[in-house]
Amino acid sequence: MDRFISKLLFLAACSSTAILALIALFIFKEGLPIMAKTGIGHFILGKEWAPLSGQFGIYAFIIGSLWVTIGALIFGVPLGVSCAVFLAEFAPPKWVGVLKPAIELLAGIPSVVYGFLGVMWLAPIIREHLGGPGLSILAASIVLAIMILPTIVSVSIDAIQAVPKSYKEGSLALGATAWQSTWRVILPAAKSGILAGVILGMGRAVGETMAVIMISGNATTIPHSPLDSVRTLTANIAIEMGYAVGDHRQALFATGVVLFFFIMILNTVALKFARRKF
Amino acid sequence: MSAITCKELNFYYGNFHALKGVNLNVSEKRITALIGPSGCGKSTLLRVFNRMNDLIIGSRAAGDVKIFGEQILGDGVELTGLRKRVGMVFQRPNPFPLSVFENVAYGPRIHGLKRGGGLERTVRECLESVGLWNDLKDHLKENALSLSGEQQQRLCIARTVATRPDILLMDEPCSALDPQATARIEELMQDLKSNYTILIVTHNMQQAARVSDDCGFMLMGELVEFGDTNRIFTAPADKRTEDYITGRYG
Ligand SMILES: Nc1ncnc2c1ncn2[C@@H]1O[C@H](COP(=O)(O)OP(=O)(O)OP(=O)(O)O)[C@@H](O)[C@H]1O
Numbered sequence: 227m228d229r230f231i232s233k234l235l236f237l238a239a240c241s242s243t244a245i246l247a248l249i250a251l252f253i254f255k256e257g258l259p260i261m262a263k264t265g266i267g268h269f270i271l272g273k274e275w276a277p278l279s280g281q282f283g284i285y286a287f288i289i290g291s292l293w294v295t296i297g298a299l300i301f302g303v304p305l306g307v308s309c310a311v312f313l314a315e316f317a318p319p320k321w322v323g324v325l326k327p328a329i330e331l332l333a334g335i336p337s338v339v340y341g342f343l344g345v346m347w348l349a350p351i352i353r354e355h356l357g358g359p360g361l362s363i364l365a366a367s368i369v370l371a372i373m374i375l376p377t378i379v380s381v382s383i384d385a386i387q388a389v390p391k392s393y394k395e396g397s398l399a400l401g402a403t404a405w406q407s408t409w410r411v412i413l414p415a416a417k418s419g420i421l422a423g424v425i426l427g428m429g430r431a432v433g434e435t436m437a438v439i440m441i442s443g444n445a446t447t448i449p450h451s452p453l454d455s456v457r458t459l460t461a462n463i464a465i466e467m468g469y470a471v472g473d474h475r476q477a478l479f480a481t482g483v484v485l486f487f488f489i490m491i492l493n494t495v496a497l498k499f500a501r502r503k504f
Numbered sequence: 505m506s507a508i509t510c511k512e513l514n515f516y517y518g519n520f521h522a523l524k525g526v527n528l529n530v531s532e533k534r535i536t537a538l539i540g541p542s543g544c545g546k547s548t549l550l551r552v553f554n555r556m557n558d559l560i561i562g563s564r565a566a567g568d569v570k571i572f573g574e575q576i577l578g579d580g581v582e583l584t585g586l587r588k589r590v591g592m593v594f595q596r597p598n599p600f601p602l603s604v605f606e607n608v609a610y611g612p613r614i615h616g617l618k619r620g621g622g623l624e625r626t627v628r629e630c631l632e633s634v635g636l637w638n639d640l641k642d643h644l645k646e647n648a649l650s651l652s653g654e655q656q657q658r659l660c661i662a663r664t665v666a667t668r669p670d671i672l673l674m675d676e677p678c679s680a681l682d683p684q685a686t687a688r689i690e691e692l693m694q695d696l697k698s699n700y701t702i703l704i705v706t707h708n709m710q711q712a713a714r715v716s717d718d719c720g721f722m723l724m725g726e727l728v729e730f731g732d733t734n735r736i737f738t739a740p741a742d743k744r745t746e747d748y749i750t751g752r753y754g
């Protein structure tokens with residue numbers, strides 16, 4: 227019986243790995259030829275995206291994804307981590323019991339709703355007060371920041387609560403204040419857990435498509451300020467997949483390949499930060 | 505002079521009366537041991553002296569406790585200052601997950617000492633005073649969690665000593681260590697005695713007899729008997745003390 231179950235589990239493990247491998251293989255098979263044809267350098271660094279005239283340069287979308295993601299992290303991480311610190315360390319335990327599930331509920335709201343709110347509320351405010359078209363990097367960053375907040379807050383709270391109580395006791399017993407103990411002992415101890423939350427959130431920000439299509443303006447040009455419209459890698463695929471054929475279709479798969487490496491690089495960079503010595 | 509004077513101290517966890525009318529004088533620059541069966545209130549008493557019990561919601565202390573003549577119960581007491589003067593070493597070694605250096609430098613830093621302002625020297629002196637300097641002087645950047653249990657406990661003592669306290673509270677500091685390490689920590693306590701007033705809680709009567717100058721026996725929240733360690737172990741005045749040290753109790 228034991229052996230049967232372990233065989234079954236082994237089979238499950240193999241097949242799920244195999245499915246992932248097949249998907250990756252398929253995307254690469256579809257995407258790589260056009261990259262080879264255009265030249266990888268031209269594909270990645272090319273500033274012109276004109277599928278009808280055979281121009282496939284996705285530099286603008288890479289920059290778009292990068293800024294939107296960084297923007298989301300700039301707004302989302304400080305807010306999310308402070309919120310988690312407050313809830314885990316300073317708020318009465320009852321608050322945590324109510325607020326944490328409430329925040330986690332926010333993660334369940336479909337992204338189209340966030341996008342809609344952004345278009346209706348946020349974009350006009352930005353257009354009137356800061357200028358530009360409103361649908362912009364700034365707007366997308368703010369919407370994405372709100373969308374990744376639940377992940378960052380809830381994973382960070384777990385990470386902070388998992389820090390042994392004895393660290394805090396030890397710090398307080400040396401005459402440290404609650405805030406000093408949090409800043410100097412608890413946060414460093416929870417760092418890798420908090421970072422896991424940030425990476426998860428970042429993954430969501432990079433991969434988010436619907437809300438970004440709605441709020442970022444989708445211009446295929448390279449942005450020069452946070453108030454400019456951009457198109458991200460994911461948006462590029464989603465917007466054009468309906469009518470793409472031939473080389474164009476392959477170029478969208480190639481966009482997927484780039485997205486794949488984009489996420490891998492971001493994760494590696496984030497992990498580097500985490501492993502930095504204290 | 506007495507380092508700690510405690511008059512009619514009562515302590516409550518909610519409705520539970522954990523310390524009952526404790527009267528105690530702890531003399532300066534001596535080692536005082538508290539013994540007694542599990543649950544009698546030794547840790548509770550110890551944690552009154554640096555107000556660590558404040559962390560427990562619903563707990564309450566009443567009475568009169570003075571550290572070198574200063575009242576420490578009540579609302580007006582500055583806890584950070586009190587805990588700087590009354591350091592504590594815990595039962596399980598609890599070094600921070602930081603480097604060896606940062607562990608020892610922690611207290612001086614939060615109390616305002618900067619790098620360059622003598623921090624390196626303080627760290628060195630403290631590590632020397634607990635006998636770790638020679639072993640660790642080339643490993644100051646290593647994570648403290650990679651040390652052995654004994655080294656961790658010594659590091660915790662060094663970390664406590666680094667805030668220049670007057671009193672060291674030790675709650676069963678050797679219970680997580682093997683007999684050899686225990687013997688060496690006991691030796692260290694004898695070395696530290698010339699500079700610090702040490703109050704140690706222990707389950708181990710032999711340890712109390714070996715290390716302490718004065719000894720108190722507690723039972724169900726009461727301090728039954730207190731006095732010179734030799735006298736307590738050879739001629740206890742109270743029947744309950746005698747029963748306990750001869751092993752007839754608990
Ligand atoms: N946080 C708490 N809430 C309620 N009761 C507590 C709490 N901590 C301790 N007590 C109770 O107070 C009494 C004294 O506890 P204390 O920890 O001081 O005993 P102790 O003598 O140190 O025991 P041990 O030798 O097991 O460490 C015990 O009966 C214990 O159950």
Ligand SMILES: [Mg+2]
Pocket residue numbers: 546547548675
């Ligand atoms: Mg105890």
